Amino acid sequence: MNGFDYIIIGTGAGGGTIASKLAETNKRILIVERGPFLQRGIENWQPKEVFYKGKYAPPEKWLDKNKKEFVPGTHYFVGGNTKFYGAALLRLREGDFNEIKHYGGLSPAWPLKYNDFQPYYNEAETLYEVHGKRGEDPTEPPETAPYAFPEVSHEPQMQEIYDKLIKQNHKPFHLPLGIRLKEKDMLNSLCVRCETCDGYPCLVKAKSDAQHICLDKVLKNENVTLITEARVSKLVTDESGTKVTSILVERNGKEETYHGKTVIVSCGAINSAALFLRSKSEKHPNGLANSSDQVGRNYMCHQNSVVLGIHKYKNEMKFQKTLGLNDFYHKADDSELPLGHIQMLGKVEADMLKGDAPFFTPNFVLQYLASHSIGWWLTSEDLPLPENRVVVDENDRINLLYSVNNSEAHKRLVKKLKKILNFTGHRFHLTNSAYLKNRLPVAAVAHQVGTMRFGTDPKTSVLDTNCKVHDLENVYVVDGSFFPSSGAVNPGLTIIANALRIGDHIASK
Numbered sequence: 001m002n003g004f005d006y007i008i009i010g011t012g013a014g015g016g017t018i019a020s021k022l023a024e025t026n027k028r029i030l031i032v033e034r035g036p037f038l039q040r041g042i043e044n045w046q047p048k049e050v051f052y053k054g055k056y057a058p059p060e061k062w063l064d065k066n067k068k069e070f071v072p073g074t075h076y077f078v079g080g081n082t083k084f085y086g087a088a089l090l091r092l093r094e095g096d097f098n099e100i101k102h103y104g105g106l107s108p109a110w111p112l113k114y115n116d117f118q119p120y121y122n123e124a125e126t127l128y129e130v131h132g133k134r135g136e137d138p139t140e141p142p143e144t145a146p147y148a149f150p151e152v153s154h155e156p157q158m159q160e161i162y163d164k165l166i167k168q169n170h171k172p173f174h175l176p177l178g179i180r181l182k183e184k185d186m187l188n189s190l191c192v193r194c195e196t197c198d199g200y201p202c203l204v205k206a207k208s209d210a211q212h213i214c215l216d217k218v219l220k221n222e223n224v225t226l227i228t229e230a231r232v233s234k235l236v237t238d239e240s241g242t243k244v245t246s247i248l249v250e251r252n253g254k255e256e257t258y259h260g261k262t263v264i265v266s267c268g269a270i271n272s273a274a275l276f277l278r279s280k281s282e283k284h285p286n287g288l289a290n291s292s293d294q295v296g297r298n299y300m301c302h303q304n305s306v307v308l309g310i311h312k313y314k315n316e317m318k319f320q321k322t323l324g325l326n327d328f329y330h331k332a333d334d335s336e337l338p339l340g341h342i343q344m345l346g347k348v349e350a351d352m353l354k355g356d357a358p359f360f361t362p363n364f365v366l367q368y369l370a371s372h373s374i375g376w377w378l379t380s381e382d383l384p385l386p387e388n389r390v391v392v393d394e395n396d397r398i399n400l401l402y403s404v405n406n407s408e409a410h411k412r413l414v415k416k417l418k419k420i421l422n423f424t425g426h427r428f429h430l431t432n433s434a435y436l437k438n439r440l441p442v443a444a445v446a447h448q449v450g451t452m453r454f455g456t457d458p459k460t461s462v463l464d465t466n467c468k469v470h471d472l473e474n475v476y477v478v479d480g481s482f483f484p485s486s487g488a489v490n491p492g493l494t495i496i497a498n499a500l501r502i503g504d505h506i507a508s509k
């Protein structure tokens with residue numbers, strides 16, 4: 001049988017989550033995922049395998065605006081990028097839904113507001129077992145319900161940093177995390193607070209990823225079928241060109257066709273745009289869903305930097321990604337405009353630094369750097385520019401045309417962290433500390449959003465406010481593509497909440 005009520009393409013934060021919602025309808029559902037199940041094994045937690053050898057890197061290269069090849073920092077597995085994410089699951093701030101002035105220009109208003117997402121944020125946090133504490137972060141959007149799971153505690157060295165930040169009148173908060181940890185009952189806790197979480201798959205099924213939270217349950221339903229290592233190459237419309245009736249799938253070296261009444265695309269912002277551009281036909285010569293010429297445009301991925309605070313005392317922490325700081329999110333003492341968000345990075349290992357270090361750097365230097373550093377992850381808003389876009393070239397390859405913007409905000413944010421490191425990053429108030437700063441390159445597509453933004457005007461947006469394609473009767477997009485602006489917090493929770501929202505909408509039809 002190859003006829004279904006719903007076809008869902010992609011199993012990440014968007015696809016996996018909407019599958020869990022729609023499975024309750026008892027309709028016939030086909031889920032199509034280009035990657036395999038990720039095999040469990042000790043290499044899941046080996047920095048050398050994951051970061052240096054690139055064991056889980058995708059088997060393809062994309063091109064940048066100078067036609068230079070790069071391996072994109074994305075992953076094709078059941079569960080998508082949530083298999084690897086740091087599981088920091090934050091809501092956008094209430095103000096992120098309005099127009100905001102930035103150093104680099106305007107961040108546009110969303111067609112829906114925080115209140116439209118608020119109940120789904122709650123549902124998303126409970127579903128993905130987010131551990132957090134309300135009331136610590138003054139920029140937190142309104143919510144009366146507490147987190148269903150308690151915050152993840154700081155290890156002693158992080159607690160010291162937290163206390164020092166408080167002393168300096170900062171407002172650090174416990175980072176909301178989707179990990180399945182029972183700190184009061186570690187004997188029965190899935191999560192063991194290891195040092196290989198952010199960027200690694202979880203060996204013990206304790207990360208709240210889309211596979212373990214959604215698909216493992218959904219696949220027990222008789223109405224749900226998953227096919228893996230099945231890459232969707234094209235969406236095919238009927239003669240009118242207004243309805244997708246089938247999808248073409250490359251599997252086992254052959255092309256297969258599946259039919260569905262409703263098609264839900266969730267390949268990640270870059271691959272979804274590429275799929276619609278590849279689905280061009282006589283009726284849609286510029287690509288499907290593209291009457292507005294907006295498909296692929298307004299790609300955003302955040303301005304991100306990794307900063308290492310290095311000092312002469314060893315970093316004894318294991319799971320250190322427990323602290324966040326939004327004191328510069330909307331403005332700062334010396335800035336009326338937003339700078340961005342700061343959170344801890346997972347533990348830094350020598351094999352992570354190898355790829356970026358000059359080839360002559362001796363191993364012991366990398367070992368020293370890694371074991372004596374604390375990693376910080378800085379995010380500033382990336383603005384939606386039409387020229388920052390995904391294009392599929394004549395050889396069917398993805399070109400990611402991207403130029404950095406809003407740099408002033410990010411520069412100022414880095415400066416703020418440097419100041420903070422002077423009084424908190426060094427266990428015994430060292431003065432001879434060094435900072436290793438690394439601005440992430442175009443290949444860092446982890447926070448990809450935009451490319452098919454939602455809106456009320458079909459001339460300037462691709463999706464309507466229910467994330468249905470304006471140009472098509474029966475096609476929805478539920479990954480990060482719909483974001484009209486990026487905000488400056490990690491995108492995962494908003495993608496999950498939106499997928500739950502769209503799931504309700506589709507199920508109610």
Ligand SMILES: Cc1cc2nc3c(=O)[nH]c(=O)nc-3n(C[C@H](O)[C@H](O)[C@H](O)COP(=O)(O)OP(=O)(O)OC[C@H]3O[C@@H](n4cnc5c(N)ncnc54)[C@H](O)[C@@H]3O)c2cc1C
Nearest residue numbers: 010012014034076080081085086087088232479480490492
């Ligand atoms: C290392 C890392 C750390 C991160 N940390 C965080 C974090 O701490 N917090 C946070 O909020 N976010 C984090 N993110 C980002 C987060 O993982 C993504 O925002 C989220 O997974 C995006 O969800 P999505 O549904 O848009 O796409 P994805 O999760 O990327 O899912 C897309 C799926 O579609 C499949 N696919 C693609 N093309 C096709 C095709 N043609 N046919 C069939 N299937 C296809 C892919 O294989 C994949 O499974 C991180 C990402 C990375 C890589």
Ligand code: SF4
Nearest residue numbers: 191192194197202207
């Ligand atoms: S910290 Fe917990 S959730 Fe993360 S990889 Fe380790 S065991 Fe898994």
